Amino acid sequence: MSITLLTIALVLLVALLAAAGAGQLARMDGASYPTAIRRAAAAFAAVLTLAALATGTLATLAGK
Structure with a gap:
């Protein structure tokens, strides 16, 4: 159970970091704040x- 929660936390952390990076890159490119937030949400x-x-694929492969 703890490994599952740790994995979920890690995936959420990576998703948040990717979103923050996408939003920052959008702002550096001259995008408005709403556009940058939209791009960050899309990356998340x-x-x-x-x-x-990936989880679904691994679960399917493990079931065989």
Whole structure:
């Protein structure tokens, strides 16, 4: 159970760092604040989607 919670925390941390980086890069590129937040949210969602996809794939492979 603790490994699962630690993994979830790590994935959320990576997603937050990716979102912060995407937002910062958007602002450095001259994007407005709403656009930068939108890009950060898209990066956050993308990381979580990839993590869910990887988890599903590993669960399918482990079940065989």
